[in-house]
Amino acid sequence: MSAFTTVEEFRTAVRDWLDTHDLVPGPDRSLDAQVAQLGRVRGALFDAGWMRYGWPERVGGLAGPAVFRAVLGEEVATRGLAEPGIYSMVEVLTPTLISYARPELAAEMVPLLLSGREQWCQGFSEPGSGSDLASLTTKAVRHGDTWVVNGQKVWTSLAQFAARCVLLTRTAPGHDGITAFFVDMDTPGITVRPLRTMHGVDEFAEVFFDDVIVPADRMLGRPGDGWRLAMDLLPHERSTCFWHRVAHLYTRLDRLLAQTDVPDDAALGAAYLALHTVRCRSYATQRRLAEGARLGPETSVDKVLLATAEQQLFETVRDLLPGVLELDDSPWRSEYLYSRAATLYGGTAEIQRNIVARRLLELGRE
Amino acid sequence: MDTAEVELLSQTLRKTMTTTASGPALDAALVELGWSELLAEFPDAALPTVFRLLGETGAHASVLVDVVDTMTLPYAGGRWVEWERGSTVVSTGLDEELPLRPVPTGEPVPLDAGRRAVGWWLVGTGRAMLTLARAHVLDRVQFGRPLASFQAVRHRLAETLVALEGAEATLAVADDPLGSLLAKAAAGQAALTAARHCQQVLGGIGFTAEHPLHRHVRRALVLDGLLGSARELTREAGALLRTEGSAPRLVQL
Numbered sequence: 001m002s003a004f005t006t007v008e009e010f011r012t013a014v015r016d017w018l019d020t021h022d023l024v025p026g027p028d029r030s031l032d033a034q035v036a037q038l039g040r041v042r043g044a045l046f047d048a049g050w051m052r053y054g055w056p057e058r059v060g061g062l063a064g065p066a067v068f069r070a071v072l073g074e075e076v077a078t079r080g081l082a083e084p085g086i087y088s089m090v091e092v093l094t095p096t097l098i099s100y101a102r103p104e105l106a107a108e109m110v111p112l113l114l115s116g117r118e119q120w121c122q123g124f125s126e127p128g129s130g131s132d133l134a135s136l137t138t139k140a141v142r143h144g145d146t147w148v149v150n151g152q153k154v155w156t157s158l159a160q161f162a163a164r165c166v167l168l169t170r171t172a173p174g175h176d177g178i179t180a181f182f183v184d185m186d187t188p189g190i191t192v193r194p195l196r197t198m199h200g201v202d203e204f205a206e207v208f209f210d211d212v213i214v215p216a217d218r219m220l221g222r223p224g225d226g227w228r229l230a231m232d233l234l235p236h237e238r239s240t241c242f243w244h245r246v247a248h249l250y251t252r253l254d255r256l257l258a259q260t261d262v263p264d265d266a267a268l269g270a271a272y273l274a275l276h277t278v279r280c281r282s283y284a285t286q287r288r289l290a291e292g293a294r295l296g297p298e299t300s301v302d303k304v305l306l307a308t309a310e311q312q313l314f315e316t317v318r319d320l321l322p323g324v325l326e327l328d329d330s331p332w333r334s335e336y337l338y339s340r341a342a343t344l345y346g347g348t349a350e351i352q353r354n355i356v357a358r359r360l361l362e363l364g365r366e
Numbered sequence: 367m368d369t370a371e372v373e374l375l376s377q378t379l380r381k382t383m384t385t386t387a388s389g390p391a392l393d394a395a396l397v398e399l400g401w402s403e404l405l406a407e408f409p410d411a412a413l414p415t416v417f418r419l420l421g422e423t424g425a426h427a428s429v430l431v432d433v434v435d436t437m438t439l440p441y442a443g444g445r446w447v448e449w450e451r452g453s454t455v456v457s458t459g460l461d462e463e464l465p466l467r468p469v470p471t472g473e474p475v476p477l478d479a480g481r482r483a484v485g486w487w488l489v490g491t492g493r494a495m496l497t498l499a500r501a502h503v504l505d506r507v508q509f510g511r512p513l514a515s516f517q518a519v520r521h522r523l524a525e526t527l528v529a530l531e532g533a534e535a536t537l538a539v540a541d542d543p544l545g546s547l548l549a550k551a552a553a554g555q556a557a558l559t560a561a562r563h564c565q566q567v568l569g570g571i572g573f574t575a576e577h578p579l580h581r582h583v584r585r586a587l588v589l590d591g592l593l594g595s596a597r598e599l600t601r602e603a604g605a606l607l608r609t610e611g612s613a614p615r616l617v618q619l
Contacts, residue, residue: 007619067619074619243619253613266597269604272613273555276548280535283617304528356527357520361500366515 004053004064011071014050021048023081029331031201034083035119035161041082042090042116045072051114059098060111066240067290073244077251084248086119086158086203088241093120095236096166100220100229101182109164109182121162121185123153123207124230130155131351133168134227138209140169140179147181147219149189149212155345159185159192159205168226178226182218189213199337235295237346238302242282245306249275249313252335256313260320271316274309281305297359300352307342307349314339367411375404376415383425388463390452392427405432409479414537417483421490422497424581426464428452430487434480434593438472442591442598446472461584466592478546481593485537485546485553488589492530492553492560495582499523499564502571513567522563529556544606545616547599554596557586 004010023044025037045051054069055061069091077084090113097106112118129136138151149169159165162185171179185192189212194202221229253271281302289295314336318325325333343349357363367375378399386395396416404412416429428451431437441447450465459466500523503513513519533549533556540549561583565572572579590596607613 011619071619247615250613250615253607254611257607257611257613263608265601265604265608267604268607269551269600269602272603272607273548273551273600275613276616277532277536277552279615279617280539281532283539283619284535286619298531301528301531304524305532350521353521353524354517356524361520361523361527363500363504363514363520363523364512366517366520 003062004068007065007067007071010053010064010068011075014072014075017048017050018075018079018081024079025081031203034086035158038082038086038119039116041076041087042114045076046111046115055094055110055114056098058103059094059106060114065290067286070240070243070286073240074247077244077247080251084244088244089120089122089157090114091240091244092233092237093122093166096220096229096233097182099232100180100225102217105182105217112163118163119158119161120164120166121156121159121205121207123156123159123165123167123183125155126152127154131348133230134175134178136168136170136178138167138169140171140181140214142171142216143213145216147214147216149181149183149209149214151209153207153209154195155204156192156207157203157205159207160194160202165207166220168230171223175227176224178230179223180220180226180229181214182220183212183214187212187214198340199334201334201338234347235299238299239282239285239289239295242278242302242306243286245310246275246279246282249310250279252317253313256317256320259324262320262322264320267316267319271309271313274305274312278302278305278309297355300347300355301360303346304349304352304356307352310339310342367408372411372415375411376419379416379419380423383419383423386425388425388427389454389465392425393429393451396427396429401429402432405429413479413483414486417486418490418493421487421492421582421585422494424491424494424578424585426585428465430480430483433483434475434477436473436475438469439480440472440474440477440593441468442595445591446470447592459588461581461588463581464585464588466588477593478540478543481546481550482537482540484589484592485533485540485550488550488553488557488586489530489533489537491582491586491589492526492533492557495557495560495564495579495586496523496526496530498572498577498579498582499526499567502568506569519567522567526560526563529559532556539617542616544603544614547594548603548616550593551596551599551603554590554599558590558596561586 052062053064140147165183189210191208194205447466448469453465533552536549536552540546
């Protein structure tokens with residue numbers, strides 16, 4: 001049983017604790033420093049118990065409703081303690097382990113992630129399989145008690161820091177021929193090469209698999225469950241992670257307000273309205289989650305609203321801080337450039353609209 | 367009211383709105399159904415249900431007057447209008463069905479509930495347009511296939527739904543002046559987005575007077591200005607942010 005009966009109690013206790021424990025990041029903004037800071041924040045929050053609320057006891061959690069995780073992440077984002085993108089990865093990886101890993105494996109591994117002792121990554125996209133994820137070709141072939149993996153992944157966040165990878169492979173043709181594994185990244189045959197991105201943070205990597213041997217008991221689910229695993233994971237990505245990201249974006253609007261001297265009320269109001277709208281939508285999604293609803297294609301609406309709001313906010317930053325992105329060395333430049341990817345990662349804006357048209361508007365096939 | 371009761375109310379209201387002539391007759395029918403008591407006792411359920419259904423059915427009644435408790439209402443551009451409850455005279459406005467008449471001035475009144483009401487009316491109007499457009503693109507065949515199979519068409523309707531869903535989320539949680547202002551702005555913007563995309567995918571037929579689309583387009587344009595347009599309210603929110611120096615987080619988990 002959780003020690004807290006209401007969200008308000010939990011929030012107050014988290015705030016009190018954070019007020020008296022200094023987890024503010026240092027001046028170094030490099031990715032190495034960000035990942036080290038993430039480990040520090042998770043470790044401290046895990047040791048104090050906060051990071052464990054909202055997760056089941058069988059994986060090292062302290063139970064309580066999932067909304068506690070949204071509240072904790074909002075505090076972390078609002079105080080700027082950890083980069084929200086990498087902080088929120090637990091929201092996707094942990095539910096996947098809980099739903100698909102052997103119970104003993106989940107119980108052994110999840111605490112390593114929650115406590116910040118390990119980073120994990122997600123090997124989904126491939127050079128030839130981006131939007132068309134189901135066409136992936138990284139192959140896994142059975143050899144007795146093991147599987148041998150060959151292929152290449154790309155856009156794998158934090159792969160160079162990761163100890164484990166949730167990996168999608170091809171074991172047979174079609175959607176039913178995709179199988180997921182939980183792979184140790186120090187297995188011989190895995191090569192990681194970070195990608196240089198336009199915003200200057202090498203958060204993504206290419207990962208190569210050459211005759212990588214994976215024990216059969218590291219399979220997540222059964223052969224052919226990989227596509228379902230990937231689809232189950234998306235609503236997680238679009239509920240609690242989004243609440244965290246929206247909290248982060250509010251801090252950037254505050255920062256803009258503090259720095260701009262361009263009195264453009266229309267632009268500021270429009271950026272605020274877009275953020276408020278996605279916050280309200282994400283709130284509704286949190287409510288549905290709390291009522292036990294199974295999230296599905298309607299979260300594509302959240303995704304479109306968030307990506308649109310994020311890009312609009314950073315366009316407004318550029319307009320209302322003239323010259324700053326282009327001439328000054330400040331975090332705005334990297335953050336503005338990163339916002340260009342908001343309509344790409346996690347399923348492009350076009351894929352989201354396809355889903356809305358097909359699944360929510362029921363317009364039939366293209 | 368629980369979900370089942372709201373659903374029952376919704377069915378009754380929809381039936382009344384689609385079978386009763388809009389205007390004084392519908393006003394009378396709504397009073398008969400207990401509108402005054404509903405508004406007094408269950409405003410959180412009654413207001414969204416009634417106004418959203420006015421939009422969806424394309425009906426109109428003077429129930430907004432009960433919500434704001436005055437007939438003289440502020441309009442965009444610093445203008446004022448009189449809601450002439452009981453009038454059957456054809457209006458000279460863009461939406462000639464609504465009994466609105468420009469007047470020189472009026473008395474400021476609290477607008478929060480009124481803005482939420484008009485907001486729900488606007489998203490209902492947007493839903494009505496989306497329903498018409500959806501039916502058309504599934505039905506109409508060009509180049510040997512339904513319009514609904516073309517991605518450019520699908521994406522316009524997807525954008526429309528996203529805007530309407532977003533606006534509804536802001537309306538559902540609005541309970542203070544700023545929240546109501548933002549919700550009215552989001553609803554106005556969403557209805558105008560719906561008007562633009564639905565008009566486009568309806569093509570030529572949507573431009574005729576015989577197709578119902580134009581009635582909803584007119585209503586969206588007129589309702590957007592009522593109690594402040596999306597454009598004006600957005601600017602007002604921006605001014606407030608600059609004064610406060612930070613962005614209020616209105617919704618808490």
